[in-house]
Amino acid sequence: MNNGTSNQWRKQVVWGLVLIVVGAVFLLDRMDFLNIHDMWQYWPLIIVFIGLTRMIASPTPGEFTGGLWMVFVGTWLFAVFDDRFDLTFRNSWPLLLIAGGLIMVIKPFLEKRALDKKGISHE
Incomplete structure (x- = not known):
């Protein structure tokens, strides 16, 4: 893997993980396990x-x-x-x-x- 491909792969994995976390946070909010409103200060x-x-x-x-x-x-x-x-x-x-x-x-x-x-x- 060359350096450009490695960087692209790393960025894709990181942003994929971000989507998973954001989706999980919204799901937990919809299920009343978490209150997103309290998290906006972050x-x-x-x-x-x-x-x-x-x-x-x-x-x-x-x-x-x-x-x-x-x-x-x-x-x-x-x-x-x-x-x-x-x-x-x-x-x-x-x-x-x-x-x-x-x-x-x-x-x-x-x-x-x-x-x-x-x-x-x-x-």
């Missing part, structure tokens, strides 16, 4: 999950850093909406600047590493 974790899947199946440094950004934003939103660590939109927005800067610093290193793996000179 919606930012969907962004975290999507970011993690992008990072795991990342064929390019850009997709990896995009996934990393999604994980950070989803975690930040969850912390703000759930009143974790006394974070609010007003006092925590600088975290977005810090995360953006970190991603800008990390991306060139990931690109250099990807070129080194391919044996391409980057000088």
Whole structure:
């Protein structure tokens, strides 16, 4: 299996599992074993999950850093909406600047590493 096929297979399995979980949650809600309304406060974790899947199946440094950004934003939103660590939109927005800067610093290193793996000179 080449790298592209492997990544496609991994993405398909992950999204298949997501559909199974979502279907099971809705079924449990319809059968009154679970109350979905109480779970909506966790919606930012969907962004975290999507970011993690992008990072795991990342064929390019850009997709990896995009996934990393999604994980950070989803975690930040969850912390703000759930009143974790006394974070609010007003006092925590600088975290977005810090995360953006970190991603800008990390991306060139990931690109250099990807070129080194391919044996391409980057000088």
